[in-house]
């Protein structure tokens with residue numbers, strides 16, 4: 001199959017490389033010339049485990065190529081995937097679809113034979129209808145179908161998620177397009193991944209519903225964690241006791257500083273807006289989004305409390321900046337709210353992250369001292385806060401940390417240590433929802 005990926009960001013690049021690995025001929029397109037030039041040299045603009053090797057091996061095998069020219073590859077394609085960004089629109093939080101529609105117009109001009117145009121970006125219900133209208137208006141003669149095929153991959157585990165998905169959702173009522181999509185995903189059919197054939201609008205909504213539900217699960221357990229702290233219960237045991245019920249499931253019940261990233265915050269807001277527009281407000285999701293925002297800010301207060309009520313004039317070491325481990329992504333990371341709150345309260349911030357420091361410099365407030373490793377970060381600090389659960393923070397030499405710090409206060413916002421283990425070493429230790 002000949003496949004074109006329009007947009008070589010996170011989803012486009014991972015999907016393109018994985019499709020090439022299935023044996024398809026894939027061209028990844030992006031407007032940013034420097035990005036395409038780097039990709040041609042085998043340099044990957046994002047940190048994602050396994051992606052560099054996958055891109056290089058498939059490029060070397062001649063199955064994966066990169067270009068800024070959309071027209072040539074689209075004219076010969078069986079399927080063109082739209083994987084451009086859909087950021088939150090300023091003001092109302094709705095998804096900004098201008099990149100999707102601009103891509104649709106360019107694709108329309110270049111269409112050759114029968115082509116399936118696939119929206120892979122997370123797009124609100126009805127976007128597929130609008131893409132179809134745009135293409136039909138520009139090219140009344142063209143043979144094409146517009147399909148919704150949302151992506152469910154997680155950053156940090158993207159290749160594994162793409163190649164071994166829980167399910168594939170294909171939204172179209174066009175039989176010919178469904179056949180093309182079946183050919184595109186043939187290797188996964190062979191692995192017996194469940195394929196869900198739905199209407200286009202159903203597929204679009206399924207993606208938002210899934211992300212909003214996961215965000216709800218996280219927010220629910222975070223509230224239980226707060227309650228655990230008040231009543232002297234342990235949220236990890238509560239989560240385990242809940243999760244062993246198959247109807248609930250144990251995943252996404254890790255209490256923490258609130259969800260971040262490029263998807264949950266943006267997608268919950270977009271779903272809220274869609275639901276309001278259709279006169280059926282999604283009240284649970286509205287509450288989830290509001291509670292999560294408050295939570296990220298509350299984490300700063302938690303650190304202040306662990307420091308005895310004030311951080312004025314104190315130095316706080318922040319371990320982990322990205323919104324989760326195994327990524328360099330800082331979008332909507334809880335570290336941003338924590339650091340801002342601590343600086344507002346008069347603290348000096350030292351920070352370390354294994355992969356996210358460059359991205360962090362672009363989004364964090366000024367006056368943060370960036371350190372080369374975790375030990376350098378905690379030097380002379382009055383408190384250390386674990387914000388992201390990178391593996392290297394799970395195996396810190398706590399004796400060394402204690403001697404380096406001015407005062408041994410550890411706030412573990414991801415519950416990666418056991419309280420007794422840390423307190424035995426002489427630390428004041430605070431965590432999330434474990435009965436303190």
Ligand code: UGA
Pocket residue numbers: 122151152153154155156211214218251252253254255256257258259260261262263264267323324
């Ligand atoms: C999420 C979904 O998990 C993917 O299925 C989806 O495809 C993707 O969004 C998307 O829409 O593109 P991602 O944002 O990469 O993936 O990250 P997650 O692993 O879902 O984590 C999101 C946030 O929730 C992180 O800040 C993480 O720390 C937090 N989280 C997750 C918790 O606080 N507790 C948990 O139990 C799980």
